[in-house]
Amino acid sequence: MTPEELRADIPVCQEGIYLNTGASGPATQRVVDAVSEFVAYHETEAPIGEGAYPAAFGAFDDARETVAEFLGAESEEIALTESTADGISRVAASIDWEAGDTVARTDLEHSAGVLPWWNLQEQGVGVRIVPTEAGCLDMDAIEEAVAEAELFCLSSITWNYGTQLPISEIVDLAHDHDCMVLVDAVQSFGQKPIDVTEWGAEFVVGAGHKWLLGPWGAGMLYVDGDVAEELRPAQVSYRSVEAPDAAEPALGPGATRFEVGTTSPATYVGLEQAIETIESVGFDTIQTRIEGLSDRLKQGLGDRLLSPAGYESGLVTFEADDPEASVERLADQDIYVRTLPYPEAVRASTHVFNTEADVDALLDAL
Numbered sequence: 001m002t003p004e005e006l007r008a009d010i011p012v013c014q015e016g017i018y019l020n021t022g023a024s025g026p027a028t029q030r031v032v033d034a035v036s037e038f039v040a041y042h043e044t045e046a047p048i049g050e051g052a053y054p055a056a057f058g059a060f061d062d063a064r065e066t067v068a069e070f071l072g073a074e075s076e077e078i079a080l081t082e083s084t085a086d087g088i089s090r091v092a093a094s095i096d097w098e099a100g101d102t103v104a105r106t107d108l109e110h111s112a113g114v115l116p117w118w119n120l121q122e123q124g125v126g127v128r129i130v131p132t133e134a135g136c137l138d139m140d141a142i143e144e145a146v147a148e149a150e151l152f153c154l155s156s157i158t159w160n161y162g163t164q165l166p167i168s169e170i171v172d173l174a175h176d177h178d179c180m181v182l183v184d185a186v187q188s189f190g191q192k193p194i195d196v197t198e199w200g201a202e203f204v205v206g207a208g209h210k211w212l213l214g215p216w217g218a219g220m221l222y223v224d225g226d227v228a229e230e231l232r233p234a235q236v237s238y239r240s241v242e243a244p245d246a247a248e249p250a251l252g253p254g255a256t257r258f259e260v261g262t263t264s265p266a267t268y269v270g271l272e273q274a275i276e277t278i279e280s281v282g283f284d285t286i287q288t289r290i291e292g293l294s295d296r297l298k299q300g301l302g303d304r305l306l307s308p309a310g311y312e313s314g315l316v317t318f319e320a321d322d323p324e325a326s327v328e329r330l331a332d333q334d335i336y337v338r339t340l341p342y343p344e345a346v347r348a349s350t351h352v353f354n355t356e357a358d359v360d361a362l363l364d365a366l
Contacts, residue, residue, distance in 0.1 A: 001280040003289055007353040009277075010213070016334035017358045022159065022187060022315050022349035023338050025213040027274070034273040035215055038266045056265040060239075063268035064256075067220050070275050071204070072195035074225065076254035080268055081219035084186040085112035087205035088153070090221065090258050091182060092116035093234035095151070099124030104149040104179075106130045106137060108158040113184050117153065134306070135161025142170060146179040156194075157187035160340050160347070162307045162315025164192075171200045180227070186210055189220075190274075191290065191314060191351070193283045202227045208267075211314075211351060214274030217267040223255035237261040286352040290314040293350035293359055300363040306345055314350040317343065326366075333365050 012018050012026035038059065046055035060080060068075045081087040093116075103117045107129050117127045130137065130145045135158050146152050152174050157164050171181045182203040188194055190211030196204050204222040208214030223231070232251070238244035239259040242252055251257040278286070291311040298305050304318040320326040323339040323346045330337055337348045348362060 001277065003281065003285065003352045006277070006281055007355070010353055013353060016336055017361050018336050019348040019350065019354065019358060019362060020336045020338050021211055021213075021351045022162075022347065023210070024216075025190070025210045025351070027209075027215060027270070028213055028277055030277060031214055031270045031273045035266045035270040038269040039264075042265065056262070059265035059269050060259075063218075063265075063272050066272045066275055070194075070279075071220070071222055072197050073222050074254070076256055077196075077222055077225050077228070079221040079223065079255040079258035080263075081205075081207075081221050081258070082217050082263070083112075083209075083219040084110075084184055084205050084207045085115075086219050087203075087207075087221035088112055088182065088184065089116045090233060090235075091203050091205070091223075091231075092120060094231040094258070096232070097123055097125050097150075100126070102126040102128055102149040103151050103153065104128040104130060104145040105153040106132055106155070106158075108132055108135060108160060108163075109153065109155060110159050110184065113153050113155065113182075135163035135308070137165060137170075139169075139173065143173055143177070146174040147177045149177075149179050151180045151182060153182045153184070155184040155187065156199075157185075157191070157313045157315065159187055159315070160342060161317055162187075162313040162347075164312040167199045167201065175200070187313065187315065190278050190286075192287060196222050208271040208274050212271070212274045212278055213351075213353075215267045215270035217264060218271035220271075221255060221258055223258065225254050228254045228257065231257070233258050233260075235260050281352055289352040289354075290350055293354055293356065296356060297348060297350060297359045297362065300359070301366075306343055315347060316350065317345050317347045320346045320366075330362070330365055333361075335362055335365055337362070 009028045068078045181201040183201045186206040189206040202224045207219040209216045237260045241249040301318045306317040
C-alpha cells in the first residue's frame with residue numbers, strides 16, 4: 001500500500017489537515033469496517049452459531065498472535081489490555097512492593113506513566129524523578145536513579161518533545177543494578193519497528209489508537225516470560241487462569257494472567273487490521289516519509305522549534321504566544337494539532353499519510 005492509498009482510506013483526511021496522530025490517530029475505513037463487521041457477526045450470528053464466547057475468545061487469541069509477531073515476542077508474553085495506562089496500572093499493581101522500595105521515572109512521562117506510581121506512595125513506595133533537559137536524558141542521572149530503584153519507567157519516544165530515548169542502553173544500565181524497566185512505547189507502535197527482545201525490558205506497553213491508526217480500546221502489554229511467573233495481578237478472573245472451574249485454579253502462563261474477563265473483541269479485530277495495514281505500507285516508507293515531513297516542518301518553524309532539530313520522530317513541538325488560542329484558530333482553518341501542558345506549547349504530528357502540502361498549510365497559517 002502506498003502512502004497515497006492509505007490517505008485515501010482515512011475519512012478524516014477528506015475533512016481537514018490532520019496533524020495530531022500523536023494524540024489519536026485517525027482510523028482507516030478498513031479498520032472501521034473490520035470493527036463494525038465483527039460486531040454485527042458477534043451480536044447477530046455467533047450466539048446461535050459457534051457461540052458468542054468461542055467467537056470472542058478466538059478473536060482474542062488471533063489478536064495476541066498478531067501483536068506478538070509484530071513486537072518480536074511469544075504469544076504467551078502478550079496480554080491484551082484496554083490502553084497504555086491500563087497496561088502500566090496492571091504492572092504497578094502486580095509487583096510485591098515493600099515499604100521503602102523505589103520507582104524511578106523521568107520528568108517527561110505522560111500521566112499514564114505518572115499516576116500509578118503516585119498511587120503506590122500510599123503503600124510506602126518512593127518515587128524518584130529523573131530530570132531532563134529539553135527532552136534529553138543524562139545517563140549519569142539515570143544510573144544514579146536505577147542504582148536505588150526496583151523499577152524504572154520511561155517512554156521510548158517522549159510525548160512532549162518527540163525525542164527518541166536509547167532504550168537498549170538504558171535497560172542494560174538498569175539491569176547492571178538489578179532494576180527492572182517498563183517502557184511506554186505508545187508513540188513508537190506504528191511509527192517505528194520494534195523488537196522487544198532487542199530492547200530487553202521486562203515490560204513494554206502501548207495501544208493501537210495512535211500511530212497504528214487503530215481503534216480506541218485495544219492496548220498491548222508485553223511481559224518477559226521469566227518475570228511474569230513472579231507476578232500476581234491485583235485483578236484476577238476467568239481469563240487470568242488456566243482452568244476457571246478448577247477446584248484449585250492456577251494463574252495463566254506468562255502475560256496471559258493479566259487478562260481479566262469479558263471485554264469487546266471487536267477492538268482487537270480492528271487492531272489486527274491496523275497492524276496489517278501499517279505493515280503493508282512498510283516501515284522503510286513510513287520512517288522516510290515522517291523524517292522528510294518533520295524536517296520540512298522544523299525548518300519552517302525556525303527559532304520557534306522546541307523539539308530536536310534533527311530527526312527523531314514525527315512529533316514536532318513549537319512555541320506559540322498563546323497555545324490554546326493558536327490551536328483553536330488553526331482548527332477554524334481545518335488544521336488539527338494540539339497543545340501541551342509542559343512545555344506550554346503546541347505539538348504537531350507528521351505521519352506517513354500526511355503530505356508536504358499539509359505541512360506548508362500549517363506553516364502558512366502560523
